[in-house]
């Protein structure tokens with residue numbers, strides 16, 4: 001009858017193992033890593049998007065600057081070509097202005113080009129970050145479905161074991177189950193152990209002759225405890241064949 005307590009102990013250890021596996025799934029660790037990585041990339045995305053936006057504005061301004069000076073250059077050239085400027089001093093001034101506008105256009109075009117190059121680099125960085133962010137989504141879905149499949153399987157195993165456990169616990173005296181549970185919570189999940197030969201399988205110690213004598217004399221239904229570890233000792237045929 002007490003041997004059912006060992007079945008209960010065995011089921012409890014299996015239930016513990018399932019609970020442990022459920023909490024330590026590799027998918028959970030991978031998802032946590034992914035979330036951290038995603039957080040970093042999300043922040044980098046914000047920075048890269050801001051930079052691209054700023055450079056686009058800068059490029060539009062550089063384009064407008066070039067256009068404005070070019071327009072002025074065209075107007076000056078038209079004045080020059082129309083031949084309406086007759087005073088040599090005014091003519092010299094106009095030619096001087098055209099030359100300085102040409103230099104200005106060259107400078108502005110240089111900075112326009114430089115902005116374009118910076119924009120291209122920033123856009124490439126942004127595209128790379130977006131591709132990484134997209135790959136996270138796929139990876140996350142994959143990990144989540146893996147996690148869900150294993151969790152479902154473990155939950156099914158857990159509930160079928162828990163059902164068996166309830167049935168076995170119902171067969172045993174309530175007091176015995178209660179004291180077993182108290183010991184189990186205190187002693188690394190093991191509240192009851194087989195007395196295998198002269199050895200307590202809970203702490204692996206051999207009982208001394210006096211204790212064995214006491215056990216031999218005890219009633220079959222008496223609840224015995226290991227003197228070493230305090231666990232409930234359950235006698236099995238191997239006990240009786242060794243100690244009589």
Ligand SMILES: [Zn+2]
Nearest residue numbers: 200203226229
């Ligand atoms: Zn023991």
